[in-house]
Amino acid sequence: MTPFRTFAMVDWSGGNDTGPTPRKDAIWACVVRDGNAVEPVYLRNRALAENWLADLIEAETSAGRRLFLGFDFPFGYPRGFARALTGSDDPLTLWDWFEARIEDAPKANNRFDLAGEINRRFGGRGPFWANGLKRDIEGLPRRKDTYHNPFPDRRAVEHLAKGSFTCWQMAGAGAVGSQVMMGLPVLTRLCRRFAGQVAVWPYEALDKPVAFVEIWPSLTLGAAPEGRIKDAWQVEQVALDLAHLPPEDLARQLDVSAAEEGWILGVKQNRPDIAPPPLRNDCFALPAGVNWTPVDDALALLRDRLGPVTGVKTVPLGQALGRVLAQDVVAKRSNPPQPNTAVDGYGFAGAIPDGEHVMPLLEGRAAAGIPFDGTVPPGNALRVLTGAALPEGVETVILEEDVTVQDNHIAFRGPLKRGANARKAGEDVKAGEIALTAGRRVTPADLALLSAVGLAEVQARRPLRVAVVSTGDELVEPGQAAGPGQIFDANRPMLLAMADRFGFDTVDMGRIADDRVALRAALDTAADTADVILTSGGASAGDEDHVSALLQEAGALQEWRIALKPGRPLALGMWNGTPVFGLPGNPVAAMVCTLIFARPAMGLMAGEGWHEPQGFDVPAAFEKRKKPGRREYLRARVRDGRAEVFHSEGSGRISGLSWAEGLVEIEDGERHIRPGDPVRFIPYGSFGL
Numbered sequence: 217m218t219p220f221r222t223f224a225m226v227d228w229s230g231g232n233d234t235g236p237t238p239r240k241d242a243i244w245a246c247v248v249r250d251g252n253a254v255e256p257v258y259l260r261n262r263a264l265a266e267n268w269l270a271d272l273i274e275a276e277t278s279a280g281r282r283l284f285l286g287f288d289f290p291f292g293y294p295r296g297f298a299r300a301l302t303g304s305d306d307p308l309t310l311w312d313w314f315e316a317r318i319e320d321a322p323k324a325n326n327r328f329d330l331a332g333e334i335n336r337r338f339g340g341r342g343p344f345w346a347n348g349l350k351r352d353i354e355g356l357p358r359r360k361d362t363y364h365n366p367f368p369d370r371r372a373v374e375h376l377a378k379g380s381f382t383c384w385q386m387a388g389a390g391a392v393g394s395q396v397m398m399g400l401p402v403l404t405r406l407c408r409r410f411a412g413q414v415a416v417w418p419y420e421a422l423d424k425p426v427a428f429v430e431i432w433p434s435l436t437l438g439a440a441p442e443g444r445i446k447d448a449w450q451v452e453q454v455a456l457d458l459a460h461l462p463p464e465d466l467a468r469q470l471d472v473s474a475a476e477e478g479w480i481l482g483v484k485q486n487r488p489d490i491a492p493p494p495l496r497n498d499c500f501a502l503p504a505g506v507n508w509t510p511v512d513d514a515l516a517l518l519r520d521r522l523g524p525v526t527g528v529k530t531v532p533l534g535q536a537l538g539r540v541l542a543q544d545v546v547a548k549r550s551n552p553p554q555p556n557t558a559v560d561g562y563g564f565a566g567a568i569p570d571g572e573h574v575m576p577l578l579e580g581r582a583a584a585g586i587p588f589d590g591t592v593p594p595g596n597a598l599r600v601l602t603g604a605a606l607p608e609g610v611e612t613v614i615l616e617e618d619v620t621v622q623d624n625h626i627a628f629r630g631p632l633k634r635g636a637n638a639r640k641a642g643e644d645v646k647a648g649e650i651a652l653t654a655g656r657r658v659t660p661a662d663l664a665l666l667s668a669v670g671l672a673e674v675q676a677r678r679p680l681r682v683a684v685v686s687t688g689d690e691l692v693e694p695g696q697a698a699g700p701g702q703i704f705d706a707n708r709p710m711l712l713a714m715a716d717r718f719g720f721d722t723v724d725m726g727r728i729a730d731d732r733v734a735l736r737a738a739l740d741t742a743a744d745t746a747d748v749i750l751t752s753g754g755a756s757a758g759d760e761d762h763v764s765a766l767l768q769e770a771g772a773l774q775e776w777r778i779a780l781k782p783g784r785p786l787a788l789g790m791w792n793g794t795p796v797f798g799l800p801g802n803p804v805a806a807m808v809c810t811l812i813f814a815r816p817a818m819g820l821m822a823g824e825g826w827h828e829p830q831g832f833d834v835p836a837a838f839e840k841r842k843k844p845g846r847r848e849y850l851r852a853r854v855r856d857g858r859a860e861v862f863h864s865e866g867s868g869r870i871s872g873l874s875w876a877e878g879l880v881e882i883e884d885g886e887r888h889i890r891p892g893d894p895v896r897f898i899p900y901g902s903f904g905l
């Protein structure tokens with residue numbers, strides 16, 4: 217979208233006509249076009265203001281200038297109010313609700329009566345209070361002593377904006393209750409009049425020529441200079457300030473999410489986990505005295521010690537695939553948004569009893585995207601096509617195959633239930649419901665769901681960055697000449713590819729010889745660029761085991777002797793605040809340790825929460841005796857519904873990793889598995905490979 221060119225701010229009023237002479241506590245507006253302010257405008261009542269706004273929108277949109285329109289009253293009420301009144305959490309439904317009920321004339325309006333009427337629905341002591349009229353209104357308390365509010369007193373943003381008034385107070389100095397009630401209907405009518413051209417912040421993506429934004433000048437501005445009317449001065453200042461803000465700063469201020477309550481522009485939103493605290497150096501410490509740690513205890517420790525480290529950002533749907541959601545996603549729109557027909561056929565009202573029926577067929581039809589403009593009277597039918605919104609008067613649809621059409625009538629056989637072959641509005645997802653939860657990695661199916669419920673962007677975490685280092689004097693790069701005693705580096709390509717499949721960004725740190733200086737430099741760089749480091753090789757306690765030696769030197773090595781096969785001790789440590797998984801050099805052990813330990817730990821750091829891989833009990837196609845005291849993972853695959861294991865358990869057999877399609881997990885105790893006994897098979901796919 218092009219940047220905004222015109223900024224107009226409006227200081228609203230909930231009261232009556234303020235007369236011909238410009239004065240305070242009236243409606244004031246000021247336009248800044250291409251950076252230059254036009255003299256503030258005095259608008260003595262809302263009818264004039266509404267016309268003035270419509271003219272402004274008309275003028276700016278037809279001149280092709282994007283318009284930013286700020287209003288100084290809440291665009292929403294505290295949580296729960298919209299649903300209690302309208303049955304929907306959608307704030308714009310609440311706008312319509314008020315628009316349908318508010319009567320507004322320059323000298324009188326029904327706002328106190330409506331407040332009383334609303335209160336009476338909730339027991340007659342709240343949520344609204346204060347009555348600006350002389351006559352009493354049933355249910356509307358004048359003072360706060362008998363007042364009871366069934367809803368939260370404040371919106372989330374009002375807890376952060378010190379000095380703001382609640383939208384429940386209808387009268388008294390500074391009260392905004394009347395302004396909201398008298399403002400929302402005007403905004404609703406403008407949205408309707410300029411349908412498709414206005415987006416309401418923060419509920420809708422600002423991808424239209426006009427944006428309606430909630431502002432609150434007193435958030436940043438103090439008293440007006442001598443001789444100026446405060447309201448007039450404030451709208452001018454705010455318009456100038458916003459117009460001169462660099463577009464990226466404005467975009468940052470606009471980047472909030474506040475489903476139903478709305479937000480005040482400029483109040484900083486507290487988001488969870490934006491800057492997570494650094495991990496502690498001793499975060500991998502095992503309880504003292506433990507010798508061989510059972511796998512489950514090791515996992516519980518990782519789960520307990522690690523947390524999300526990645527920041528949050530607004531991401532358009534086109535870039536959201538594979539990203540981790542940072543917040544629950546609330547449906548903006550129901551799916552389906554309105555009742556529609558599931559089949560091609562004929563629609564009519566109600567249920568149809570048993571027997572033969574003939575019904576007159578109306579002219580016209582309803583098709584997907586092309587609604588029928590009219591009402592279908594009871595006892596009449598209308599041609600409807602799959603996906604068409606059900607017209608007024610249609611509840612039930614009969615399949616075209618079950619109908620004879622002749623002489624503008626249809627004939628068919630009952631019975632038919634009311635609602636047959638029709639989809640109810642929101643039967644899949646209702647607006648306001650949580651469509652996807654925080655921590656989810658967005659799938660292709662999620663993109664369909666997000667689109668259907670009206671989301672164009674999501675709050676997502678930046679991908680976790682994983683650095684991979686191979687260590688060992690014996691390693692050469694595949695493709696290079698390998699001398700005697702040398703082997704090709706098999707771990708690095710595998711580990712980089714695994715991290716990539718898990719949805720992380722990868723940093724290839726190459727091969728490092730068994731040399732402490734070189735390894736130290738590599739770890740420094742890796743810690744600078746990545747969130748987590750995977751090394752392979754050199755993790756035991758031998759002379760050439762420099763990974764463990766360096767971590768030891770840094771005072772941050774934990775040797776986890778985990779009771780599992782295949783696996784050597786897992787060296788866990790921190791390097792300049794970045795967790796290091798010192799994996800065994802052996803590729804089989806390196807892969808198993810990555811899947812079992814590093815995978816869930818990295819998922820947690822990436823903001824996904826803790827995931828246990830989904831396994832399945834299948835009959836064994838093999839026999840095996842296993843000693844107690846450690847957990848075993850066998851390279852396995854399923855054929856004809858039975859789990860086969862690789863013919864050798866040798867930990868150097870890389871071909872077995874490649875042959876396998878998953879792991880068979882055998883629990884810690886003693887076991888004698890015979891063919892046909894159930895074993896737990898975890899497909900590679902369950903780990904995210």
Ligand code: AMP
Pocket residue numbers: 686687688690691703704705706707708752753754755756800801802803
């Ligand atoms: P280490 O953990 O360094 O003692 O290595 C254990 C075994 O794994 C040795 O046989 C190494 O040669 C082998 N190894 C270490 N790193 C790799 C690697 N990147 N690719 C293939 N084999 C490796």
Ligand code: MG
Pocket residue numbers: 687688689753754760801
């Ligand atoms: Mg080595």
